Amino acid sequence: MNRSTLGPLVGLSAILAAGTAPAPPANAQDLRIGVRAALDVADPASSYSPNRNITLQIYEPLLRQDEALKPVAGLATAWRMRDATTWEFTLREGVTFHDGSPLGAEDIASTIARNMATETPLTYKSDLREVTSVEAEGSRTVVIRTRGPSPQLPFSLATFGIVSARATRGATPDEFRGGRAAIGTGPYRWGQWTPGQGVTLTRNPNYWGTAPHWQNVEFRFVSNDSARVASLLAGDLDVIDAVPPGLTQRIQAAPNAHLLSTTAIMMLYLQLDTAREQSPYVTGPEGQPLPRNPFRDLRVRQALSHAINRAGIAERAMEGAAEPAGQFMAPGLDNHDATLQPLAYDPAKARALLAEAGYPRGFGMTLACSNDRYPGDARVCQALGQMLGVVGIQTKVDTVPISILFRRRSAGADGGPDMAAFMLGYGAPNGLATSALSSLVQTMDRDRGRGGNNFTGYSNAKLDLLIDSAETDSDAARRSALVREATRMAIGDAPVVPVYFTKAIWGLRRNLTLTPRADSFTFADTIRPTP
The missing domain is CATH 3.10.105.10 (Dipeptide-binding Protein; Domain 3)
Structure with missing residues (x-):
């Protein structure tokens, strides 16, 4: 993908004057992210992009997506086609859910079955339409069989997070919202969701990968573009997504902020x-x-x-x-x-x-x-x-x-x-x-x-x-x-x-950077202070 800082753009509204005072530094362990689109469902079975932007930081996929959306190792470290209709995945050792229980093949099978049974309009059904069974072979091997040849299955398995079979069995929407069923393996744990306002996440201290940098991550829902930019420049937010073209010059002109972008x-x-x-x-x-x-x-x-x-x-x-x-x-x-x-x-x-x-x-x-x-x-x-x-x-x-x-x-x-x-x-x-x-x-x-x-x-x-x-x-x-x-x-x-x-255009505090992604998602574990 074409990743870059964003060059000068034209068309700044006259009412958006440059010259904003430098923002005060945020708590070194806290990160505040302003997003344009709000979470509307806490259940990770929803494929709606604004929901995935947040839930994929709690529930990790079997395979991750890199910034160009290609599948790479995640909860599985290796995968291969045994034959035209059979895929084999090798699970990573030592991965535990947020409640301390180990990740197992039954969690993979339960998540896939749950997603295939979800009846809401925005689901992963089309990605999983060829899957006929998911089985465990030993402690670390998952075998997925398909109705017909599915050579692109790894791409689809990288789109949704794996949930705990035990925690989500029979779970209601309220139990995802409240946190009882919100048990994943990701770098951040579910905190609190205030509909229409925001979501808070907290660091997973037992994460299998690189230790999360941030102790607390707050996603604030700020649909108004001018308000989102103003909050960044005032120091009330550390990172914002979906910077509209008409406001990019205001961030470029500020001494305390900068832009990053990629073609999405x-x-x-x-x-x-x-x-x-x-x-x-x-x-x-x-x-x-x-x-x-x-x-x-x-x-x-x-x-x-x-x-x-x-x-x-x-x-x-x-x-x-x-x-x-x-x-x-x-x-x-x-x-x-x-x-x-x-x-x-x-x-x-x-x-x-x-x-x-x-x-x-x-x-x-x-x-x-x-x-x-x-x-x-x-x-x-x-x-x-x-x-x-x-x-x-x-x-x-x-x-x-x-x-x-x-x-x-x-x-x-x-x-x-x-x-x-x-x-x-x-x-x-x-x-x-x-x-x-x-x-x-x-x-x-x-x-x-x-x-x-x-x-x-x-x-x-x-x-x-x-x-x-x-x-x-x-x-x-x-x-x-x-x-x-x-x-x-x-x-x-x-x-x-x-x-x-x-x-996709992000605005950030001058001393922060992130990895721009083609899906426009803002993942806290890619945001770091600049050296």
Whole structure:
């Protein structure tokens, strides 16, 4: 990944004057982290990224993810395929849970079974859909069998934390919130959660790895960007995440703080209503109903993509805190294809394609976006609306809280979205291109764990087969070729239109550093005082 301190960005609001007094030093054993997105579920079976950001510091995965999301040794020190459907993992010796009980194969099996049985919307079911059994062979060997070939299973096993089978058996949500069931092996123990305000963690004195530097870690939920930055500069916080592009200069100009950044796995994309023959959310240029949904026509989808000035969004709307996206995986991540570039910004070509498709005067639509989930999301949405309007797609922009947008994806009378197009972000938790393909463009099939984020009814049998083949081919070179073919097919068909990759940006006290991660997570054990 492209890790760096962040260079100068443009666009500082006039009300955000530089010149902040140096912050007082924090207690050497305490760390205060301000995060934009709040924890909403204490149970580590939730795959929602803001929850994982905190729970993965309490519950460690069988394998860890490095900063580019590749699996590395964790609770398991070695792993291999015995045959096409059998994986063997060797557990690390001497690992104990926070309550002093030893880690065993039954904890691995219990965690996997628990995650497969969880019924909430955001789960790990799709990552574990091929697992059929987990068994112990002796004290340190775990054998996982799968329904079919699963060469990428280690990537998926690195996404979720292992819980204590004894502590979580029959546990209620209150017991996770209160701490009785919150027993992991991680460097930090569960402390206290005040919903809407924050979470406290404490050092695990018996941690198997490098001793945690911090005695107490406090995660404060500060959704307001300006408030989060102000708290850092005032010395009330030591580290903040999700620094918005419009406030980076304020931190750069401060004597007591600095920035670190990396290109993140999070891709912001438009998903288009391609399934309905007629869409109630698309109208003619005078607001009249249309006999056919324009987004059923590939030329219209291509026109929309050509209308987007991705470089302009990255440089101006996101003030340098983004990279234009023409595929599902950012540079440095699994199966990023450096030869696959975004469709060129070409308003004239967009208008010509619309005319060729039968819409010389364009049409009207609503574009829905979040206004509280991704840095700059509402501002980007407004910019997109203006760009589409230039080519004749008269766009009403509707920005709402992310919780409302999630509901609206399937709130239409027919179970589809109640909008013509919406902007969301997606970053595969396991860092795999196949997961992005399966989630975003494969035909939705809840029973098979396919198409989990394909809410517009798009379906392409040939693409489905390519994705399935890429997930099961044990030859790495063939698998990469299949991924490239599937990616190019999906991008060419354009049911999903990538817009940009975000940059994860952290603000830190001048005397602190951290390891930037592609998943944007802020792990306390990577934060250290500078020498």
